[in-house]
Amino acid sequence: MTVTTGTESQRGQAEPLFERHFATRFTGDTLTAMQRQFREEHIVPLRGFCPPELLRPLQEEAFGIMDEHGVDRKFSFDITDGTPRQMTTVGQPVIKEHGPLIDATYFSPAVKELLGQVVGEEVFTCPYAGEHYVISRLGKNGDTHGWHWDDYTYGFILVLQAPDYRDGGFVQAVPHTSWDKKNPDVHGALLKSQVRSYAFEAGDAYVVKTDTTMHRVYPIRGETTRTIVNMTWANSADLTKNITHETNDVLFGGVGE
Ligand SMILES: O=C(O)CCC(=O)C(=O)O
Numbered sequence: 001m002t003v004t005t006g007t008e009s010q011r012g013q014a015e016p017l018f019e020r021h022f023a024t025r026f027t028g029d030t031l032t033a034m035q036r037q038f039r040e041e042h043i044v045p046l047r048g049f050c051p052p053e054l055l056r057p058l059q060e061e062a063f064g065i066m067d068e069h070g071v072d073r074k075f076s077f078d079i080t081d082g083t084p085r086q087m088t089t090v091g092q093p094v095i096k097e098h099g100p101l102i103d104a105t106y107f108s109p110a111v112k113e114l115l116g117q118v119v120g121e122e123v124f125t126c127p128y129a130g131e132h133y134v135i136s137r138l139g140k141n142g143d144t145h146g147w148h149w150d151d152y153t154y155g156f157i158l159v160l161q162a163p164d165y166r167d168g169g170f171v172q173a174v175p176h177t178s179w180d181k182k183n184p185d186v187h188g189a190l191l192k193s194q195v196r197s198y199a200f201e202a203g204d205a206y207v208v209k210t211d212t213t214m215h216r217v218y219p220i221r222g223e224t225t226r227t228i229v230n231m232t233w234a235n236s237a238d239l240t241k242n243i244t245h246e247t248n249d250v251l252f253g254g255v256g257e
């Protein structure tokens with residue numbers, strides 16, 4: 001099947017493609033193994049997440065938005081113990097306006113169902129719209145999304161472009177660590193727990209328990225580019241908490257003006 005261009009038809013075509021793809025790819029022993037890995041490591045790759053027919057259209061949409069609207073960022077955040085963020089980003093309001101396929105992915109019942117199965121509890125779209133989805137690109141030598149935690153329980157990251165691991169850009173995660181926003185301790189977390197590394201290809205995704213898993217993207221080197229869409233998911237406990245989102249607001253612009 002080819003995916004025709006045009007906002008509404010693309011949006012409508014995504015859901016049956018997700019349903020059919022997940023029904024063949026993420027069932028039985030594969031799903032059981034993913035559930036076990038998530039329980040043990042608090043992060044799990046969803047290899048080949050993207051239905052093949054949707055990969056190109058999603059890449060074109062995200063790269064187009066990034067080329068037009070991306071903002072270069074370079075910070076080190078005190079709230080995450082001074083770790084570096086050097087990347088180009090696009091926030092939620094721009095994607096809401098220009099990214100129907102990304103929006104359709106976030107609001108897909110099939111994706112919600114799959115994520116709930118993988119993590120073992122129902123997941124909910126984020127109550128704060130600014131964290132529904134953001135696009136990040138590492139495109140310059142040394143670009144990195146340094147060690148941090150996130151505000152809500154789950155992150156779902158769709159990888160649309162990834163370097164060979166030899167050029168960096170792979171993900172590292174340290175489970176069973178916590179973020180004290182008043183006294184963040186990245187080195188303490190590294191000493192306390194175990195770092196695991198995960199390399200991805202375009203079309204893969206991963207789920208990570210972002211509130212208690214410190215994670216980062218290893219710096220890229222040379223001429224290469226890595227582009228992802230990060231989508232935030234809440235669990236039922238998050239919905240009752242008063243969660244703040246300082247780093248999202250600075251890195252991605254929050255919900256805009
Ligand atoms: O780029 C990635 O794989 C992770 C992104 C991330 O951790 C974030 O945006 O909070």
Ligand SMILES: [Fe+2]
Pocket residue numbers: 148149150155210215
């Ligand atoms: Fe994160």
